[in-house]
Amino acid sequence: MxxxxxxxxxxxxxxxxxxxxxxxxxxxxxxxxxxxxxxxxxxxxxxxxxxxxxxxxxxxxxxxxxxxxxxxxxxxxxxxxxxxxxxxxxxxxxxxxxxxxxxxxxxxAFVNAIRHLGARRVAIAATYPDDVAQRFVEFLRDADIEVVSMASRGIVTAAEVGTLPAPDVLDFVALNDRADAEAVLVPDTALHSAAILEDLEERLGKPVLTAxxxxxxxxxxxxxxxxxxxxxxxxxxxxxxxxxxxx
CATH class of the missing domain: 3.40.50.12500 (Rossmann fold)
Incomplete structure (x- = not known):
């Protein structure tokens, strides 16, 4: 091992x-x-x-x-x-x-992944309430990463996020992409993403980074x-x- x-x-x-x-x-x-x-x-x-x-x-x-x-x-x-x-x-x-x-x-990890890809401009598709998602924007800005757009879904509990079906996640992320974003970030470890990583990138035509x-x-x-x-x-x-x- x-x-x-x-x-x-x-x-x-x-x-x-x-x-x-x-x-x-x-x-x-x-x-x-x-x-x-x-x-x-x-x-x-x-x-x-x-x-x-x-x-x-x-x-x-x-x-x-x-x-x-x-x-x-x-x-x-x-x-x-x-x-x-x-x-x-x-x-x-x-x-x-x-x-x-x-x-x-x-x-x-998000900051390091963005740097690894050589990206500077990102869009965020967050499941959090807006006030929490804004703190993620501030965190990224402290790392000199430009956030070109931020969408918040407003879900309060991790338990509810964990029940979101894959098609719903795909639609939410795609809806909140921006043409000038070099990558889209999906920042919640309560969200299932392992099974749809390739589907997300095929749908958006660019790197998608999930928590x-x-x-x-x-x-x-x-x-x-x-x-x-x-x-x-x-x-x-x-x-x-x-x-x-x-x-």
């Missing part, structure tokens, strides 16, 4: 994306999932700050340490970017220390398992256009 990647995943919504990614990746890497505490399932800033709190992540990261992972990813976009750039860095530092392995989060996709890619990157792979979208097939910055 090659690299073992650990993921801290809040609650239960689209956790079955990770076994799906495992099947697509093959047996040269291993994906391990630890569910972290979600006291309240709400895409609301105060609830998200609690979901990504150091007590919650520390407990999960220590479990990953016991499993001997080669890299750890906090697999929650909103539960990382709501802390702002510096707060999200501190969050990752805490996971790294507790897990005893290189670490990152989904928010930084669980970039989380898995980031974990492999941190562990040095960077060989190109098919069936997982442009991100996994492409060599880096620019050097990828660390979180």
């Amino acid at each position: 090659g690299a073992t990647i650990g993921f801290l995943y809040p609650g239960y919504s689209a956790e079955d994306d990770y076994p799906a990614f495992q099947r697509l990746l093959g047996d040269d890497v291993s994906l391990r999932l630890v569910h972290t505490l979600m006291r309240e399932d709400a895409h609301r800033v105060d609830a998200l700050l609690d979901v990504g709190g150091p007590d919650v992540l520390g407990e999960g990261a220590r479990t990953l340490r016991e499993q001997g992972v080669d890299a750890a990813v906090w697999a929650c976009t909103s539960g990382s970017f709501v802390f702002g750039w510096e707060g999200a860095k501190q969050q990752v530092d805490g996971v790294r220390e507790a897990a005893g392995a290189p670490a990152s989060s989904t928010s930084f 669980n996709q970039v989380s898995v890619w980031e974990g492999l990157r941190l562990a040095g398992a960077t060989s190109p792979r098919s069936g997982l979208g442009t991100l996994f097939r492409s060599a880096p256009a620019v050097s990828v910055a660390g979180a």
Whole structure:
């Protein structure tokens, strides 16, 4: 077995994306999932700050340490970017220390994936309420990434996001593409995307980056398992256009 990647995943919504990614990746890497505490399932800033709190992540990261992972990813976009750039860095530092392995989060994974593709202008198709989605826009702007459009679907709970059918997701993402966007971002790890990555890109004719996709890619990157792979979208097939910055 090659690299073992650990993921801290809040609650239960689209956790079955990770076994799906495992099947697509093959047996040269291993994906391990630890569910972290979600006291309240709400895409609301105060609830998200609690979901990504150091007590919650520390407990999960220590479990990953016991499993001997080669890299750890906090697999929650909103539960990382709501802390702002510096707060999200501190969050990752805490996971790294507790897990005893290189670490990152989904928010930084999006930034690194965009840089990997050499893109600068993106559109966002977010399932979150508008106020939460705006914080993701601010996070990307701190990384000098231009957001040309942002659509928010206004769904409050991760549980509801996890029930969205694939055709609905495809239509929502396609509706919120923009001609001047070099990639479209779909930032919610509660959303199932493993099975539709290629369909999304075929529909839009450009790279589409989803939260669980970039989380898995980031974990492999941190562990040095960077060989190109098919069936997982442009991100996994492409060599880096620019050097990828660390979180």
